[in-house]
Amino acid sequence: MADYHYREGKGADAAAPLFVVFHGTGGDEHQFFDLASELLPGARIIAPRGDVSEGGALRYFRRTGEGVYDMDDLAMRTAQMIAFVETRRAESTPRQIIGLGYSNGANILASVQFAAPALFDATVLMHPLIPFAPPKADFSGKQVLITAGQRDPMAPAAMTQGLSDYFAGNGAKTSLFWHQGGHELRPEELRETQAFLGGLVAPRG
Template sequence: MDHIFIPGDKLKKPLLLLHGTGGDENSLVDIGKLIANDAPILSLCGDVSENGANRFFKRFSDGRLDLLDLAIRTKKLLQTTYELAETYEIDFQDLVVVGYSNGANIAANAILQEEDGFQNAILLHAMPANNKPQDFSLEKRHVFLTAGVNDPLVPFSSTKALVDLFQDRAAEVQTVFTEAGHNLTREEIEDAKLWYENLGVEA
């Protein structure tokens, strides 16, 4: 996976950035810096191409998610992140994954489906994959989730279903809903910054 690493203050929890469809490893860097200025940043580029647009996993032509591919690439994402965390001397357990749209979807799937998945996540405009649920506890997972109630790509009912999936398994979830569509707003980024700061910046 193509990636960039931006060194930062080792006392701050590092960010893992996962872009939306059509983005790359540079797409969320400015957002990451707004959320956690001076934190170390690891940003990945999805290695699936959909008509030239980068994604983290495949979907079918009718828009349905390819759940088999999602499962395979979720494991690959975690393995890649473990390896890069070791390379750059950052603690995987301290990572705060920041995902937008497609990137948020695979991050959410990693938390819900993999017991060794991410511990902390900022999920911007995510939706559930509707795959077979797991039953391990998410008691020590921390999730900040945002959505636009007028999002044409992520129905608000899907957002609420994703929140329920986390809360039903005891994850700590904070939500911010705006009147926006699929675009990111200053409000949700500022709230994500506050959430990150309250999560505790001491690694």
């Protein structure tokens, strides 16, 4: 089992949402940590560092080329990440488990969802690329926001739309937000993400 190096926020209430954030290729556990605290104040933030090096750039799983994944490695590391998140969940009593990932981080997060549909209550997948057909799963009661660039050279729009259709077709409440750029994160998608997350933590009746 992978023992991921990770950064954790301190001082959250035991029942606070567990917010797991995943960096992009070349990032690390610090890439979205401060942003996460702004997006979801009061949450317990966990940011694992990818343990695969691609020419010195950290990732969460291996690939053999741009958009060509080592599927055996992905399966192994997906199982390791599920175990990691389950271990962090057992350390407190979070009322929700929420994930956010960008690029490679979105891909490992989506892969975790495919393999363990019940684990995350809600996820934000920023510029994901899933170049394979995910398995049928039950995402009833789950919420998914996908953000993407209409001119993203790394994540074709048709594949992004296909992933959105997959989640919606398997029961998730799914939103897809486009900006007019490429693979970069833009302020408007961060605003969309903040609105999505803010809606999740509204008091329950």
